[in-house]
Amino acid sequence: MTDKAPSPVEGIKERSRFLRGTLEQSLADPVTGALGHDDVRIIKFHGVYQQDDRDLRAERAAQKLEPAYNFMVRIRIPGGVLTPAQWLAVDALAAEHAGAAMRLTTRQSIQLHGVLKRNLKRTIRAINDCLLTTIAACGDVNRTVVCTALPEQSKLHREVYAHAQRVNRHLLPATRAYHEVWLDGEKTEIPAGGEEPIYGATYMPRKFKIGFALPPSNDVDIYANDLAFIAVARDGELVGFNVAVGGGMGMTHGNPRTYPRLAETIGFCRPEQVIAVAEHVVGVQRDFGDRSDRSHARLKYTIDDRGIDWFRGELERRLGFSLEPAVPVRFTHTGDRFGWVTGEDGREHLTLRIPGGRIRDDGERRFRTGLNAIAAVHEGDFRITPNQNLIVANVPPERRADIERLVAEHGLDAFTGVAPLERDAMSCVALPSCGLAMAESERYLPEIAAKVVALLEKHGLEDEEILLRVTGCPNGCARPYVAEIALVGKAPGRYNLFLGGGRTGERLNELVRQNLAEGEILAILDELFADYARGRLPEEGFGDFLHRAGVVGAPAGERRAAAS
Amino acid sequence: MSAVLTNPEGVVSPRTIEALEALAAPLGRDELLWASGYLAGLAAARSGDAPRAAPATPAAAADAGRWLVLYGTETGNSRRVAQALGEQLTQAGLSAEVKDLRDYDPKALRRARQVAFVLATHGLGDPPEGTEAFFDYWLGERAPRLEQLRFSVLALGDSSYEEFCGFGREWDARLEALGAKRVHPRVDCDVDFEGPAAEWRAGLVETAAKEARPAPTLVVANDRAPRPAASRHTRDAPFAAPVAVNQKITGRGSSKDVRHLELSLEGSGLVYEPGDAIGVWPENPPALITALLECTGLDGDAQVEVRGEPMTLRRALATRLEITKLTRATVQACAELAGDEDLARLLADADALREYLATRQVIDLFAERRPRLSAQELVRALRGLTPRLYSVASSLEANPDEAHLCVSVIRYERFGRLHFGAASAFLADARREVPVYVEPNDRFRPPRDGSVPMIMIGAGTGVAPYRAFLQQRTLHGASGGHWLIYGDRTMRDDFLYQVEWQRWLADGALTRIDVAFSRDGPEKRYVQHCIGERAAELYDWLERGAHVYVCGDAEGMAPAVHAALVAAVQRASGGSAERAEEYLHGLKTAGRYQRDVY
Numbered sequence A: 001m002t003d004k005a006p007s008p009v010e011g012i013k014e015r016s017r018f019l020r021g022t023l024e025q026s027l028a029d030p031v032t033g034a035l036g037h038d039d040v041r042i043i044k045f046h047g048v049y050q051q052d053d054r055d056l057r058a059e060r061a062a063q064k065l066e067p068a069y070n071f072m073v074r075i076r077i078p079g080g081v082l083t084p085a086q087w088l089a090v091d092a093l094a095a096e097h098a099g100a101a102m103r104l105t106t107r108q109s110i111q112l113h114g115v116l117k118r119n120l121k122r123t124i125r126a127i128n129d130c131l132l133t134t135i136a137a138c139g140d141v142n143r144t145v146v147c148t149a150l151p152e153q154s155k156l157h158r159e160v161y162a163h164a165q166r167v168n169r170h171l172l173p174a175t176r177a178y179h180e181v182w183l184d185g186e187k188t189e190i191p192a193g194g195e196e197p198i199y200g201a202t203y204m205p206r207k208f209k210i211g212f213a214l215p216p217s218n219d220v221d222i223y224a225n226d227l228a229f230i231a232v233a234r235d236g237e238l239v240g241f242n243v244a245v246g247g248g249m250g251m252t253h254g255n256p257r258t259y260p261r262l263a264e265t266i267g268f269c270r271p272e273q274v275i276a277v278a279e280h281v282v283g284v285q286r287d288f289g290d291r292s293d294r295s296h297a298r299l300k301y302t303i304d305d306r307g308i309d310w311f312r313g314e315l316e317r318r319l320g321f322s323l324e325p326a327v328p329v330r331f332t333h334t335g336d337r338f339g340w341v342t343g344e345d346g347r348e349h350l351t352l353r354i355p356g357g358r359i360r361d362d363g364e365r366r367f368r369t370g371l372n373a374i375a376a377v378h379e380g381d382f383r384i385t386p387n388q389n390l391i392v393a394n395v396p397p398e399r400r401a402d403i404e405r406l407v408a409e410h411g412l413d414a415f416t417g418v419a420p421l422e423r424d425a426m427s428c429v430a431l432p433s434c435g436l437a438m439a440e441s442e443r444y445l446p447e448i449a450a451k452v453v454a455l456l457e458k459h460g461l462e463d464e465e466i467l468l469r470v471t472g473c474p475n476g477c478a479r480p481y482v483a484e485i486a487l488v489g490k491a492p493g494r495y496n497l498f499l500g501g502g503r504t505g506e507r508l509n510e511l512v513r514q515n516l517a518e519g520e521i522l523a524i525l526d527e528l529f530a531d532y533a534r535g536r537l538p539e540e541g542f543g544d545f546l547h548r549a550g551v552v553g554a555p556a557g558e559r560r561a562a563a564s
Numbered sequence B: 001m002s003a004v005l006t007n008p009e010g011v012v013s014p015r016t017i018e019a020l021e022a023l024a025a026p027l028g029r030d031e032l033l034w035a036s037g038y039l040a041g042l043a044a045a046r047s048g049d050a051p052r053a054a055p056a057t058p059a060a061a062a063d064a065g066r067w068l069v070l071y072g073t074e075t076g077n078s079r080r081v082a083q084a085l086g087e088q089l090t091q092a093g094l095s096a097e098v099k100d101l102r103d104y105d106p107k108a109l110r111r112a113r114q115v116a117f118v119l120a121t122h123g124l125g126d127p128p129e130g131t132e133a134f135f136d137y138w139l140g141e142r143a144p145r146l147e148q149l150r151f152s153v154l155a156l157g158d159s160s161y162e163e164f165c166g167f168g169r170e171w172d173a174r175l176e177a178l179g180a181k182r183v184h185p186r187v188d189c190d191v192d193f194e195g196p197a198a199e200w201r202a203g204l205v206e207t208a209a210k211e212a213r214p215a216p217t218l219v220v221a222n223d224r225a226p227r228p229a230a231s232r233h234t235r236d237a238p239f240a241a242p243v244a245v246n247q248k249i250t251g252r253g254s255s256k257d258v259r260h261l262e263l264s265l266e267g268s269g270l271v272y273e274p275g276d277a278i279g280v281w282p283e284n285p286p287a288l289i290t291a292l293l294e295c296t297g298l299d300g301d302a303q304v305e306v307r308g309e310p311m312t313l314r315r316a317l318a319t320r321l322e323i324t325k326l327t328r329a330t331v332q333a334c335a336e337l338a339g340d341e342d343l344a345r346l347l348a349d350a351d352a353l354r355e356y357l358a359t360r361q362v363i364d365l366f367a368e369r370r371p372r373l374s375a376q377e378l379v380r381a382l383r384g385l386t387p388r389l390y391s392v393a394s395s396l397e398a399n400p401d402e403a404h405l406c407v408s409v410i411r412y413e414r415f416g417r418l419h420f421g422a423a424s425a426f427l428a429d430a431r432r433e434v435p436v437y438v439e440p441n442d443r444f445r446p447p448r449d450g451s452v453p454m455i456m457i458g459a460g461t462g463v464a465p466y467r468a469f470l471q472q473r474t475l476h477g478a479s480g481g482h483w484l485i486y487g488d489r490t491m492r493d494d495f496l497y498q499v500e501w502q503r504w505l506a507d508g509a510l511t512r513i514d515v516a517f518s519r520d521g522p523e524k525r526y527v528q529h530c531i532g533e534r535a536a537e538l539y540d541w542l543e544r545g546a547h548v549y550v551c552g553d554a555e556g557m558a559p560a561v562h563a564a565l566v567a568a569v570q571r572a573s574g575g576s577a578e579r580a581e582e583y584l585h586g587l588k589t590a591g592r593y594q595r596d597v598y
């Protein structure tokens, strides 16, 4: 594959002069709401995606209008931490340019949707004004570094988060293009050696993702990252990190060269080695990743193509030292823990459920107004979880009542009174903004979750914690392939059904049936819930049960009928 | 009576005279005048097929009896009246020449003896596009006297404008001031001009006939006259064009509803060229008729007469009467017929009346004042319905048997009531057939030579004819550049025919485009701003022989664009404002600066 011609995107990157492209011209073109072809690629590196309202495509074609182009602006918020002032600033932008809505993401960031081209500069400048950025929130670079969100283990968490931030900063692109285009920085000469000491002129072959997890919480689904640092503590002190590589969710229907894969642990590094490990893992992938086939260009494929031993060898050669043996770690759960949790330092943290990650006012649920009211009085910070939820963090105990009142007033207590399946369920964005969506996801989840809960009630299982995730296509943005039940969009109203993930994010599920309509999905689940209610062991999760019952896990020929 | 029915030549038999006298006996003065016009109209209409009567008298002093009929038109009404007058004069045994003012050498008027002017008012009390050269000369300080001239003026206008027939009146007064002799009084016509125009023609013909009897010759010296009608369909005999496409082309977020209509002309024989307009006879919106009947308490089934034709009131309101645009005449009729003193006071206060007419439609008057009128009185109070014009947005060559229109739909709520634009709402709802005719406009044409560049300036639906231009020019592989300067409210939802311009831009048919979207930025931006920003290039194009076109709103846009063009030429050429005005004036005279504004 290395002797094949590089993908066209490689040429675009190379010609872009370190991500400048012809963005200025594209932004200034008054005849279209879109960018020029190459700039659509380049702008991703600036944290911006060109999209169009897919609900309006046919209608606008008939109207002799171009698609309703607009832009999704993804803010880079490592570890998901932001101050109330930043929250309010982003909200104000959302109000002005993004339909008064914010979207919390599965990588702890905020997306603004629907920003018009002419408002992009203003928006991005304002984001930078409040000390946030959008650079490299997308594109073939290291993305926002994620980190376990809930600072329950106060001291350890502070340290782990600091490492996440440091890695995040270290791997930011160095080009001045971002400043030039958005912040009206002066045009500078590109130095002879280029502007990117780490990335080079063509950046990474593909996106690259790094996460930090602080066990026992695996809220970040750490093994879905290209590079994972799993904190190891001894007697309350951080001693280092297990290093895992080669995770990723995305796949393409019908392309066996693509598949979800969990990161493999290759050893342990000490805290002071973290930056070097990160930089060189990036370096190996930069130099050996597949630059001809973008569907096969993630680190996971580089590793599977060359072998994990080759990878470790290459890495250690570059590091100049060997990784120590990994230390056993134990995760007890993925997902978030809703409600109040008191940290070791006595500060209190309230995790709120934000269905679909959407912050907006909608009838009784006045999330936007409510969170703005909280931000106005809150003395701690906000933490976006890797599951699109929000933590009002570091509340002094004496302020807890104030926050609680605002939560109740604005319908922000959506985590109470719902079945666990509904509470923990997660969907990606999909229609109408995502250009890759094949089926509904965010707009569909409430409906399908309610129907699945109804089935659970039928079998007396409504209090079981079962992890349901839905995505609109196989790219896996809501990390469906580690869920116990996952619906992955195939076509409008049709999903592939995956079953058998766990509750800790350490096992992939399996495709059991393709192209199902809702009725078929519910029929299969109905039957399996019945079996589960009858045959489960005490405390046995649904995914584990499916494995034990042979619905998944066994060689295809020996699987149970329902799943064939 | 006998004064009217003089018959010195014995053209008419005594029996006919008797019959006419019997018919005329019960008629009042107004009705008689109307009848005279009516008969004259009949004569004109028949002149086409009936062999023309031999001249009653051999040529007398040829020139003394010769009438020149000069017309100034934008939308063709004046031309039609002028032509009818020409034929009528000829019928009456006089000789006449009918000429478009735009083709008339201003100075030639000094030599003219007898001239009938048919003159429409446009803009805000202005002369029709293209006639400026003539009027600049004669309204100017240095205009010579016109003692030799005998004249009459027919003014065409629209009483919903403040300067009703303003220009016709001004011209009438000016001729008098220059010493010319008015031989027949001016008549001011509202948009339902047919009746009063016929009266005027009859009166003028009669006056003229009294004075001289030259050999009748009719010279229609007008190379801009409409093409020989291949079609039997005219303004008065429209073609019921099937609606093939009726598509809203503004997006969801738009504050406007603009329609793209594709009409089928198949079998009609109608032909048009880019630059022409399609005339549409609307039917008033049923909801508005219902509302009006409710306000007046009248029964839609009541029998009324409209121009002597019996029909139900509902039918009259739907197809014969104007029930949207409000005019002074209607206010006045209501004031008088219903004895409404408040309205009478309003009529006496020019400012208040102007404000009233500017903000209200017919329905508001009736809903607010509730005048008690009989069904027939209502018919009398309302103006006759007239067709509306829409620039054709297609090239017939590129779209055989089709005419495309781009129509901005007027429909809004005010004072708690629904308001409509008669024709635009009719078109918006049109699914089956629309009565249409072709209104040629030779003053708005792409250059014949494909290598001549074009600058096309338009806002809103003013862009429609440019679509036709480009379709036509690309079909013929025109090599001259095409520059579109276009404006509307928002890029996202109001960019009319956006993808087509983009395609033309991509394939090079459109050389350049500048756009101004007034609601997209913190500051309002209009087409005139684009012109200001591109002064040097614009001047360069003009120097390379480009033609400039302006289409769209007459009130706001056209004057602002003109001012911007003057400023641009001035800046780019480094001359004075006067020189720049002259430059543009020169372009106008050369037919290189053409406007179609409404």
Ligand code: SRM
Pocket (backbone or CB within 6 Å): A049, A051, A072, A074, A104, A105, A106, A107, A108, A109, A110, A111, A137, A143, A144, A206, A207, A209, A224, A247, A248, A249, A250, A251, A298, A357, A388, A427, A428, A429, A430, A433, A434, A435, A436, A475, A476, A477, A478, A479
């Ligand atoms: C917003 C978000 C989902 C959400 O509901 O929260 C999201 C949304 C999109 N993802 Fe994602 N991805 C998001 C997390 C993920 C994750 C989860 C994670 O990283 O933990 C994955 C799976 C992990 C992985 O990378 O394998 C993920 C795998 C993808 C892929 C498949 C990548 C692959 O190599 O297989 C694509 C498609 C691509 O890159 O070509 C994609 C592409 C997209 C795009 C940008 C579609 C596109 O390329 O045009 C989606 C924008 C939708 C929209 O309208 O907002 N997204 N995407 C998440 C934003 C994270 C962030 O803040 O940075």
Ligand SMILES: Cc1cc2nc3c(=O)[nH]c(=O)nc-3n(C[C@H](O)[C@H](O)[C@H](O)COP(=O)(O)OP(=O)(O)OC[C@H]3O[C@@H](n4cnc5c(N)ncnc54)[C@H](O)[C@@H]3O)c2cc1C
Pocket (backbone or CB within 6 Å): B075, B160, B277, B282, B324, B325, B326, B358, B360, B361, B388, B389, B390, B391, B392, B406, B407, B408, B409, B410, B412, B420, B421, B422, B423, B424, B425, B461, B462, B464, B596, B597, B598
């Ligand atoms: C040569 C020529 C070409 C033309 N080309 C086009 C074309 O291509 N496309 C096009 O759409 N039009 C075009 N027009 C204009 C068109 O002929 C009509 O005048 C227009 O459609 C309105 O007619 P209507 O019957 O719908 O409204 P009418 O029944 O005539 O009602 C108009 C009245 O409604 C009221 N009114 C209208 N808008 C508002 C408002 N926003 N707020 C308050 N009151 C309002 C006013 O009282 C106004 O007098 C052209 C006109 C000419 C002369």
Ligand SMILES: Cc1cc2nc3c(=O)[nH]c(=O)nc-3n(C[C@H](O)[C@H](O)[C@H](O)COP(=O)(O)O)c2cc1C
Pocket (backbone or CB within 6 Å): B072, B073, B074, B075, B076, B077, B078, B079, B119, B120, B121, B122, B123, B124, B125, B126, B128, B156, B157, B158, B159, B161, B162, B163, B164, B165, B166, B190, B191, B193, B554, B597, B598
């Ligand atoms: C853009 C425009 C402006 C007009 N302005 C006036 C005006 O100021 N006063 C007036 O009495 N009539 C005005 N009219 C009405 C015309 O004079 C009337 O429609 C007339 O019948 C047109 O005659 P024509 O077809 O010969 O041009 C205007 C018409 C248009 C389209």
Ligand code: SF4
Pocket (backbone or CB within 6 Å): A428, A429, A430, A431, A434, A435, A436, A437, A438, A441, A471, A472, A473, A474, A475, A476, A477, A478
């Ligand atoms: S999973 Fe697919 S549909 Fe969903 S947001 Fe990601 S790319 Fe779009």
